[in-house]
Amino acid sequence: MTASATVSASAATLDVDVLVVGGGIAGLQSALEAAEQGRKVLVVERQPSIGGRMINLSKVFPTLDCASCITTPRMASAAHHPNITIRTYSELGPIRREGPRFTSTLRQKARYVDEAACIGCKRCEEACPVFVPDEYEHALGARKAIRIPFTNAIPQTAVLDMDHCTLCGLCAKACPTDCIDFLQEDAEIPVTAGAVILATGHELTSMAAKPEYGRAALPNVISPMQAERLLAPHGAYGRVLRPSDGKIPDSIAYVQCAGSRDASLGVPYCSRVCCMYAVKQAMLLSGSLPVADITIYYMDIRAFGKGYEQFVASARAMGINFVKAKVARIREDADHNPIVRIERQEAGGTVEEVRHDLVVLSLGMLPGADPEREGFAGVLRDADGFVRTPEAKLSPTLTDEPGIFVAGTAAGPKDIVDSIQDAGGAAMEALRHLRSNGLEGRP
Amino acid sequence: MNGPGTAPDSGLGEETEDVRVGVYVCHCGGNISDVVDVKELAALSAEYPHVVVAKDYPFMCSDPGQALIVEDIKAHGVNRVVVASCAPALHEQTFRRALQRGGLNPYLYEHVNIREQVSWVHKADHAAATRKSLALVRAGIEKVVRQDPLEALRVSAERRVAVIGGGVAGMKAALAAAGAGLAVTLFEKGPALGGRLPELGRVFPTEDEGAALSRRMEEEVRSQPAIEVRLGAEVRRVDGFVGRFSVEAGDGPPVKAGALIVATGYDPYAPAPGEFGAGGPLTVTLPEFRAALEGLTEGPLLTWKGRPIRDLAFIHCVGSRQVEGIHAPQADGKVNDYCSRVCCTATLQTAERVLDRHPGTRVYDCYRDIRTYGRGHEAIYERAARKGTLFFRYREDAPPTLVEEGGRARLRVKDVLTWDTEVDLPVDLVVLATGMVPRDIGALADSQKLPRGADRFLQEAHPKLRPVELANNGIFLAGTAQAPMTVDEACAAAGAAASKAAQLLLPGEIQLDPFIVALKPERCDGCGACLDACSYTGSLTLSGEGPGRRVEVNPALCKGCGACVAVCPTRALDIAGWGLDQFEAMADAIAAV
């Protein structure tokens, strides 16, 4: 660590019982479980807000609860918990074992905003003249170069995107607390912890992974996260429109296993949530577009969780078409209508080309972090790239490094409820580790 | 709609302190504001007596939303709060905590539900929805201005958890709870620990011996001095309540425990005689087949009960994913409409094992969907296919039938994959992939009124966010008592359940909502009508003689149901926080809109 790389002298070590890497639902839940048992917890999140994938969803299967409504309170309870410290917009360096404890360094990226002084009033955002595609809306909308990440982000602190900033200074003029600092630098903070929980989550497989599906160049072939944002009550357009021309789609198709269960793409496994999110989105679409035809092209519908089979049955009853077919290719016509070439697996096994207005690729899950590349002590990755769990049956949250545990999709695709259950299990293993290694009190 | 002047008289006495209400209307990101005119609702609320601020906000539950409340308490002297948003089950606690952060008694709060009760059910008429919201908000204001500060009840808690069921989930829960510093009593009705794990043979996808895993875990359990194991101890009933349960099991004396973890497991589905040929010599269930498979001598052909098996078929979804009108109902008149989650992977693992040990046996697999969802599961499917399993896909309304004409039995399958061709497979043995059914834990479930879902498994408090809690305070769920799951999933759930128990019991004291009966002794004439109305024996008792006879309340037993309030002729009883005067004022406020 070089002195010049720090903004302030606040480089006092963050010394905690449990370090949680990742502030998605699995990370927040494990932090809460440990904190409620009196442990000091630090949550490190790479993004400017906690909440992970879940805060970005529309509604969740199979309850159809609005995702914001059930994620926000978890985020807020973690943020207000006296035993939990949260560091967003921060990257964790390698984790090293030192005696019975772990050490690392956290690099807090410059927000170009004084976190303590920012009151979240959004004046800077209003003043900023630069529009950039909004990551939170998956490029369906625009944001400013300086902005509060999204309405229910935690913390409500502005963040400036230096890659797009023109240094015009309008935000600094608008800020009532004078907290914008164009010269701010990254800060490095040493961290020590008795136990670590990896909750580094997942990424989605690429839209371009399968060249037959248009290499991400067809405007009306969208990702499932774009579909989530179209369906979110406070989402990108506030309604369901297709990207190329803003038309209300009458015919929408889902392509299942688009990126999973395909060894040639390096993803031989099933991503476990895509069947269910497709069925959920189909139900939500049919709610907002009652006359639209919605088709799901699938090989197997994997509705294995509690209440999931019944959920799929109600989708069928609503008139969603389930067509057992392989999708060989997607191209588009002159009006950007996607044309899907299907090979039916039933009803005569014919090959057909079907035109839709909008197509969603049901992308799968990839690991959010590679523990070996990150240098997370002795934690190994498995052949599928996710964190290896050597005691997979009886202690599914143990990793190859004693004292480091894993929760949620960091250890393979999982839905929310399975991630939450995992988080409770991981927190208990971490606390047991602290007790049995005499790491009860901090030095 | 009525203007400010026409509100019913508040009826508050002279002595009331300066009541200053803050009203907050949540958009719920559009869930509410797409239907209810939230701006108008806030504006009209602001005009109501006692209201000093009324605001609307996109997400009241978010951090900045909660901060509005805290700021107004400090800046505007707000001392009563009404939030109009979603169901109280979701966020009442969230906002009570916000009041606390602002330095206010958390019970000076009223939660008004304008989502489930308004915007979601009156989508078509926005004006009427806004009017109804206003009525509910005004009722909430009237209630909260009559609200007294309350203190949470505190009951001391036994730092022991009773784990019911000694299978893998129960053992894991016991270990996790002991690891967190709790004492544990582990009740198992059978003569040994392990549940069904030792019978599973090799478990997917690690191929560990189930019996070995079970032994390892049992050794760990036995080495923990904090865990007391009681075998042959079927739990007959559970009395008491959170913090102080009393568990009666086996021959021993009742055990006092602060919390319960229910890990009573599942039963394998037992096919009805004749269902896919069940009961005859040609069929066997998957669990029975797996338990026997490793003991059979290896050789080119599988031999079953002395017969060489040249052709072996598996049928998926036996007793699972049943459809009303197609499948015969179960004893209670319902079908098993759920997926049993584990049987697809277990079947394919078994198919692969047969092909490895008996390469001469041909294996057919008749399925509806292949659900090899978990880590390492798809690879088992891929290997079973590569090693020669032939797949046939059947529809739920055209299940395979076993026909025995001529010398050899045949399985007749209408195969979706070959465009509904009917194929006759010669078979020597058919393995029925039977799933899981909920267990009858009658007395235990009844004595604590444990909730069950439509699928008859025990029902968690919230299927997404609170997967290991029951609605019953202090009772948690681990493993397949809740739903079908694998060994690893059951172990994760067991850890999560133990975590909840530890959070509850480690402080040694439990806080409960104070909404229980409050007595005005000067009004009580000792008639005793309330005792007859009360269903929670011991909550109310009579003491004293003659004219001095009075009722007394045991706060630890009262559930706050209010049955006594309704029958008391002298209005001597009330529920704290839910007073009759509050209800009357609420009704008047609603009628006035």
Ligand SMILES: Cc1cc2nc3c(=O)[nH]c(=O)nc-3n(C[C@H](O)[C@H](O)[C@H](O)COP(=O)(O)OP(=O)(O)OC[C@H]3O[C@@H](n4cnc5c(N)ncnc54)[C@H](O)[C@@H]3O)c2cc1C
């Ligand atoms: C389109 C779609 C729809 C879905 N719909 C549903 C649904 O309806 N119901 C349901 O149950 N599930 C659904 N899911 C699945 C659900 O989103 C996941 O199960 C869940 O969000 C996983 O939570 P997590 O915490 O494990 O991972 P994440 O949410 O990915 O959280 C991981 C966090 O860790 C951070 N991070 C990663 N690496 C680091 C690092 N090195 N340092 C610091 N931080 C790091 C990331 O930024 C992220 O915030 C859906 C998934 C998708 C893709």
Ligand code: SF4
């Ligand atoms: S969950 Fe469904 S869509 Fe996703 S990979 Fe598995 S089978 Fe394919």
Ligand code: SF4
């Ligand atoms: S896991 Fe497979 S066999 Fe079992 S019920 Fe579900 S779909 Fe049927």
